[in-house]
Amino acid sequence: MESYGKILLIAMPAFFVLVLFEKFWGVWKGNDTVPVNDMISSLSSGITNVTKDVLGLSIVIISYDWLFSKFAIFQIEATWLVYVIAFFALDFAGYWTHRIAHEYNLFWNNHIIHHSSEEFNLACALRQSISSIVKIFAVFLIPAAFFGVPPQVIAIVAPLHLFAQFWYHTRHIGKMGFLEKIIVTPSHHRVHHAINPEYLDKNYGQIFIFWDRWFGTYQEEQDDIPAVYGVTRPVRTWNPIKINFMHLWLLIKDAWRTKNWADKFKIWFMPLGWRPEDVAEKYPVNKISDVYNFEKYNPFLSKGMLVWSFAQLIVLLLLLSYLFGNISTIGAPDIFYYGGFVFLTVFAYTELMDRNPNAWAWELLKSAYAFYFIFTNGDWFGLNQFLPGSLYVFAAYLVVSSLFSIWFSFKKESLQLAN
Structure with missing residues (x-):
C-alpha cells in the first residue's frame, strides 16, 4: 500500500505532463485530440482508480x-x-x-x-x-x-x-x-x-x-476505415463513478425484470450484449446503429466552467499527493475517510460538468464531509502540521468551491441559451 503510493507520487505528475504535452502538440499541429472535458473526466477516473488500489479496496x-x-x-x-x-x-x-x-x-x-x-x-x-x-x-x-x-x-x-x-x-x-x-x-x-x-x-x-x-483476434488498422471510438451503448456522462457501475446496474435490472428464471442466472455469463428477449423488447437501450453518424456526448460548458473544473482537478491531485506521501502517518481508518472525500469530490465536479441540476447538493455534501473532520480533529488528517497554515487555505477552498458550484448550477439555463 505505502510503496505503491510512493511510486504513484512519481508516476502521477509524469502522466499528467504527458497528457498536457499531447494536448499542446495537437493544438500546435492543428489536430487536437484531447478535448478538455474529456481529459478532465479521464484524469478523474485515474484518480478514483489509484485511490482504490492504494487503499486496497x-x-x-x-x-x-x-x-x-x-x-x-x-x-x-x-x-x-x-x-x-x-x-x-x-x-x-x-x-x-x-x-x-x-x-x-x-x-x-x-x-x-x-x-x-x-x-x-x-x-x-x-x-x-x-x-x-x-x-x-x-x-x-x-x-x-x-x-x-x-x-x-x-x-x-x-x-x-x-x-x-x-x-x-x-x-x-x-x-x-x-x-x-x-x-x-x-x-x-x-x-x-x-x-x-x-x-x-x-x-x-x-x-x-x-x-x-x-x-485469432488480430486486426490491422485500415486506411479506408477510420476508427470511431467509444462503446456501442454510449455512457453519456463525464462521471467516472457512474460509468463504472452502469453496466452492472443494467444487468441487475434485466435479471430482475425477466420472467424467465433461467435467464435471471444465465445473463451474467452470456456473451457481452446478450439480454433476455422479454426484457430487450420491453426495455430497449440506446445503441449506436451507424458509427459514422451519431452525436458525441458534449453538453455545453462555458470557458469559465471548464477552467473551474480543471482547477478542481488540480486541487484534488495535490490533496491526493499528500495522501499518498503520508499513508503511514495518517493511518487506518483515516486513510479510508480521506478516500471517501476523494470520491465525493470527483462525483461532485463531474456531475456539475454533466449539467446535473443537483450537482450543487453533491458539492455541499463534500464540503460538509470535510468540515466534519476539520472540526472534530482540528486539522485535515495532519495537513496543517505538515504545512503550517494550509488548513485555512483548504477551508477557504471548500467554501469557494461550494459557492462556485451553486452559482454554476443555477446558471444552467442561461448557459444553455448561450450555446
Whole structure:
C-alpha cells in the first residue's frame, strides 16, 4: 500500500505532463485530440482508480503468493532472465483477462470505463476500473508459479507492465514498421478501442501483439476505415463513478425484470450484449446503429466552467499527493475517510460538468464531509502540521468551491441559451 503510493507520487505528475504535452502538440499541429472535458473526466477516473488500489479496496480470491507456495516445483534465483520470463507471463495473463472482459457480460462491467471515452488519447489510458472488486488475474499466472517465479519479481514487474501500456493511447503516431509484428502499437490499439464492426473485439494484447496473431483476434488498422471510438451503448456522462457501475446496474435490472428464471442466472455469463428477449423488447437501450453518424456526448460548458473544473482537478491531485506521501502517518481508518472525500469530490465536479441540476447538493455534501473532520480533529488528517497554515487555505477552498458550484448550477439555463 505505502510503496505503491510512493511510486504513484512519481508516476502521477509524469502522466499528467504527458497528457498536457499531447494536448499542446495537437493544438500546435492543428489536430487536437484531447478535448478538455474529456481529459478532465479521464484524469478523474485515474484518480478514483489509484485511490482504490492504494487503499486496497479489492478482494483477491487467489493471490500469486498463495499460488507460488502451493504450486512451485522449483526455487529459482531472481536473475534478469527471470524478470523477462515474468514479464511475458504477465502479458499472457493480461491478454486472457482482457479478452474475457470483452466477451462476457459480468466481466465487461470492470472494463467499460476504459472504453467509455469517445476520443482516443493518452488521457483515456487512465480510465481504469474501480468496480473490479474481485481479482481473478492471478489464476492466469499458474504457469509462472509452477516454474517458481518468485512473488517479489511479480510485484516489481506488474506495475512496470501496467505503466508500459500508457504510451500507445494516441492518434499522433502512425504505423511503426516491423514493430507492428511484435509489440502493441498505437495503430493496433486504435483498432481495439474502435466500435466499427470491422474492428470490434480485436487486438487484446497489452504489450505483445503476437498473442492476438496466435489466438485469432488480430486486426490491422485500415486506411479506408477510420476508427470511431467509444462503446456501442454510449455512457453519456463525464462521471467516472457512474460509468463504472452502469453496466452492472443494467444487468441487475434485466435479471430482475425477466420472467424467465433461467435467464435471471444465465445473463451474467452470456456473451457481452446478450439480454433476455422479454426484457430487450420491453426495455430497449440506446445503441449506436451507424458509427459514422451519431452525436458525441458534449453538453455545453462555458470557458469559465471548464477552467473551474480543471482547477478542481488540480486541487484534488495535490490533496491526493499528500495522501499518498503520508499513508503511514495518517493511518487506518483515516486513510479510508480521506478516500471517501476523494470520491465525493470527483462525483461532485463531474456531475456539475454533466449539467446535473443537483450537482450543487453533491458539492455541499463534500464540503460538509470535510468540515466534519476539520472540526472534530482540528486539522485535515495532519495537513496543517505538515504545512503550517494550509488548513485555512483548504477551508477557504471548500467554501469557494461550494459557492462556485451553486452559482454554476443555477446558471444552467442561461448557459444553455448561450450555446
